[in-house]
Amino acid sequence: MGFFIETLIGGLMAGMLYSLVALGFVLIFKSSGVFNFAQGAMVLFAALAMARFSEWANRALGGDSLLLANIIAFFGAGLAMLVVAWAVERFVLRKLVNQEGATLLMVTLGITYVLEGIGQTVFGSEIYNIDVGMPKDPVIMFESIFEGGILINKEDFIAALIAALLVGLLTLFFQKTPVGRALRAVADDHQAAQSIGIPLNRIWVIVWLVAGIVALVAGIIWGSKLGVQFSLATVALRALPVVILGGLTSVPGAIVGGLIIGVGEKLSEVYIGPMVGGGIEIWFAYMLALVFLLFRPQGLFGEKIINRV
Amino acid sequence: MKFRALALAAAISAVGLTSATVSTSAYAQAKEQFFPVLVYRTGAYAANGNPWANGYVDYLKLVNAKGGVNGVKISFEECEFGYATDRGVECYERLKGKGATVFQPLSTGVTFALTDKAPVDKIPLVTAGYGRSESQDGSVFAWNFPLLGTYWVGADVAIQHLAKQAGGLDKLKGKKIALVYHDSPFGKEPIPLLQERAKLHGFDLQLLPVAHPGVEQKATWLQIRQSRPDNVLLWGWGVMNSTALKEAQATGYAREKMIGIWWAGAEPDVKDVGAGAKGYNALALQHSAEPNSKVVKDMLELVHAKGQGTGAKEEVGSVLYMRGLISAMVAVEGVRKAQERYGKGKVMTGEQTRWGLENLNLDQKTLDGMGFAGVMRPVQTSCLDHMGASWVRIQTWDGSKWVPGNDWYQADEKLLRGMVLNASRKYAEEKKLTPRTPEQCKQ
Numbered sequence: 001m002g003f004f005i006e007t008l009i010g011g012l013m014a015g016m017l018y019s020l021v022a023l024g025f026v027l028i029f030k031s032s033g034v035f036n037f038a039q040g041a042m043v044l045f046a047a048l049a050m051a052r053f054s055e056w057a058n059r060a061l062g063g064d065s066l067l068l069a070n071i072i073a074f075f076g077a078g079l080a081m082l083v084v085a086w087a088v089e090r091f092v093l094r095k096l097v098n099q100e101g102a103t104l105l106m107v108t109l110g111i112t113y114v115l116e117g118i119g120q121t122v123f124g125s126e127i128y129n130i131d132v133g134m135p136k137d138p139v140i141m142f143e144s145i146f147e148g149g150i151l152i153n154k155e156d157f158i159a160a161l162i163a164a165l166l167v168g169l170l171t172l173f174f175q176k177t178p179v180g181r182a183l184r185a186v187a188d189d190h191q192a193a194q195s196i197g198i199p200l201n202r203i204w205v206i207v208w209l210v211a212g213i214v215a216l217v218a219g220i221i222w223g224s225k226l227g228v229q230f231s232l233a234t235v236a237l238r239a240l241p242v243v244i245l246g247g248l249t250s251v252p253g254a255i256v257g258g259l260i261i262g263v264g265e266k267l268s269e270v271y272i273g274p275m276v277g278g279g280i281e282i283w284f285a286y287m288l289a290l291v292f293l294l295f296r297p298q299g300l301f302g303e304k305i306i307n308r309v
Numbered sequence: 310m311k312f313r314a315l316a317l318a319a320a321i322s323a324v325g326l327t328s329a330t331v332s333t334s335a336y337a338q339a340k341e342q343f344f345p346v347l348v349y350r351t352g353a354y355a356a357n358g359n360p361w362a363n364g365y366v367d368y369l370k371l372v373n374a375k376g377g378v379n380g381v382k383i384s385f386e387e388c389e390f391g392y393a394t395d396r397g398v399e400c401y402e403r404l405k406g407k408g409a410t411v412f413q414p415l416s417t418g419v420t421f422a423l424t425d426k427a428p429v430d431k432i433p434l435v436t437a438g439y440g441r442s443e444s445q446d447g448s449v450f451a452w453n454f455p456l457l458g459t460y461w462v463g464a465d466v467a468i469q470h471l472a473k474q475a476g477g478l479d480k481l482k483g484k485k486i487a488l489v490y491h492d493s494p495f496g497k498e499p500i501p502l503l504q505e506r507a508k509l510h511g512f513d514l515q516l517l518p519v520a521h522p523g524v525e526q527k528a529t530w531l532q533i534r535q536s537r538p539d540n541v542l543l544w545g546w547g548v549m550n551s552t553a554l555k556e557a558q559a560t561g562y563a564r565e566k567m568i569g570i571w572w573a574g575a576e577p578d579v580k581d582v583g584a585g586a587k588g589y590n591a592l593a594l595q596h597s598a599e600p601n602s603k604v605v606k607d608m609l610e611l612v613h614a615k616g617q618g619t620g621a622k623e624e625v626g627s628v629l630y631m632r633g634l635i636s637a638m639v640a641v642e643g644v645r646k647a648q649e650r651y652g653k654g655k656v657m658t659g660e661q662t663r664w665g666l667e668n669l670n671l672d673q674k675t676l677d678g679m680g681f682a683g684v685m686r687p688v689q690t691s692c693l694d695h696m697g698a699s700w701v702r703i704q705t706w707d708g709s710k711w712v713p714g715n716d717w718y719q720a721d722e723k724l725l726r727g728m729v730l731n732a733s734r735k736y737a738e739e740k741k742l743t744p745r746t747p748e749q750c751k752q
Contacts, residue, residue, distance in 0.1 A: 003535045010527050117351075125355040127551065127581045136585055138561050151534060153559045225555065227581035231353045231522045231548045238525065269528035279492040279518035281528055 002146025015262020016160035040236020047219030081212030247302025345404035363620035364633025443732035464499035523549025600626035604680030692750030
């Protein structure tokens with residue numbers, strides 16, 4: 001029983017981390033109708049910027065204050081994401097207003113490769129470290145109840161709290177601020193939004209910047225866990241089943257989807273994996289998402305689109 | 310409009326400039342021995358692929374700086390394949406026609422894919438420390454050279470080391486050993502040997518595959534926490550290794566009980582984990598990090614000091630840099646040996662180089678003279694043994710650097726030979742090949 005609970009908790013916390021990446025997908029889709037395949041590359045780019053800026057700032061400060069170096073690096077990386085957002089709007093999206101969703105998706109595939117290439121060219125392709133003081137050792141609880149106790153990964157726990165906080169802030173941003181409402185209007189219809197005076201170009205820069213900041217937070221957390229290297233770009237693949245399941249337009253959907261996928265893949269790997277040779281968690285997550293889609297094609301929290309003809 | 314025209318002109322100039330650079334620096338020229346270099350400098354495994362490639366290319370430059378192979382200069386061309394088997398095969402197809410001397414794909418997946426092609430194209434495949442374990446049998450695998458060691462050697466030495474710590478092979482009975490492996494041909498390669506050893510000595514083998522690229526291992530390490538194996542063997546590459554060490558730390562599994570294969574025992578695997586990996590052991594394919602070796606000093610003096618180094622100077626002598634360097638060295642020595650038979654100062658074909666690799670005899674005196682004293686032990690190949698050596702050490706990460714142990718191990722020849730012959734004969738039957746006879750080997 002103890003092991004089951006431990007796996008369950010591990011899955012929930014992993015799920016929160018997937019949600020963090022999934023949020024980037026949701027934000028851009030919700031606000032611009034673009035399925036941003038480049039979200040994983042944005043996580044990599046942001047994490048590379050954070051790691052290298054922190055390293056350079058720390059060296060410039062004489063290695064005395066890692067905290068100050070990290071703060072400088074955070075703002076530096078945020079600025080880099082602003083440049084990315086501006087460049088995407090200026091050189092890519094501006095020309096593609098009202099184009100088909102498939103065209104926009106293909107464009108984000110292109111952005112993926114450009115960001116991965118530029119990121120590694122500018123910041124390097126080694127493994128870099130982000131040290132934001134996350135605890136690495138586990139804590140064992142309830143040893144008197146369960147043999148061996150229940151292991152809680154402190155780093156994952158803190159990461160899950162940060163993800164939850166970010167979700168809360170984003171929900172407020174979308175629901176309660178004029179910019180948030182403008183973003184939702186743009187998502188519904190580009191032309192209609194323009195006709196009532198919403199500046200499309202500025203809105204797109206804002207939304208890509210917000211997604212960039214989410215990518216930066218995800219990059220810091222994942223980078224702290226795994227080291228900053230190319231594979232961070234692949235965490236987006238872990239978030240895809242989350243958005244399929246949760247729905248592309250729902251922030252709470254990204255969270256619930258993340259939790260279901262996280263728990264589903266860990267339990268499947270531990271309890272079904274040994275029966276079929278193991279290594280199943282990645283494709284099992286997709287299978288789980290597809291099963292949900294059989295019953296709710298729009299995802300758990302996605303908007304049901306009705307086209308009248 | 311002006312901007313577009315300018316951008317177009319710049320792009321055309323850049324392409325032209327790149328082509329010009331490649332054509333002058335890399336393509337094979339007459340009287341040059343051409344070495345294709347399959348690399349992955351980008352992608353999920355770049356952090357490990359880069360130092361290997363730098364060591365490999367730097368050694369070729371060092372040979373040229375010393376006058377070439379009996380006067381024959383070396384040319385080379387890199388082909389980036391991102392550790393993807395299909396792209397690796399594509400690189401092979403593209404470069405084989407340029408007079409390739411040997412191919413070294415640094416990928417077991419690509420090795421499997423090229424094993425059937427190499428005999429047709431008559432180009433040797435050198436797979437130093439990786440590839441198909443049964444390809445040690447040169448009577449069947451005439452074109453494969455898993456020089457210095459195979460994964461069966463690695464797995465065997467790991468078990469020998471654990472047995473030594475436990476007080477003998479008989480003390481392994483009842484113990485539990487988990488193999489955390491990259492779910493690919495590379496990761497699966499040691500399984501037959503470990504299963505054989507488990508049967509012989511009565512230990513329980515737990516197999517835990519990790520999907521590419523290996524960034525998600527939480528479930529794996531929760532299983533380890535539950536089953537509490539006495540030891541964990543780590544068969545990883547790239548980010549999988551550092552992730553495994555971080556998960557071991559996060560689940561409280563002692564790093565001292567872990568042994569990694571030699572591809573999980575380099576600086577990129579532990580640097581990011583730092584003190585968290587302290588006590589972690591890994592196999593050393595003879596060498597460890599060798600910053601004080603003579604060959605490294607030569608490299609710094611004759612290549613890097615002249616501004617011709619491929620990577621950063623600080624990287625020279627690191628574990629994977631040395632692996633790349635040694636991989637290049639054995640291939641170059643194959644050419645040198647071939648020249649003894651087919652004519653000194655001549656460019657060797659793939660077929661002639663194959664003979665050189667099959668008759669390699671690098672004794673300690675030769676190695677020491679080449680600057681490999683303390684780095685390598687003798688290598689001697691034959692028709693029946695395309696591996697040439699099976700020396701392995703254990704190195705331990707002390708939190709900031711790798712510390713090589715003093716004990717040298719060799720794989721159990723009796724056990725290994727039987728397994729190699731069984732597997733190679735099976736391969737020969739499947740492919741309808743007739744193993745070469747001793748007489749044919751002499752030709």
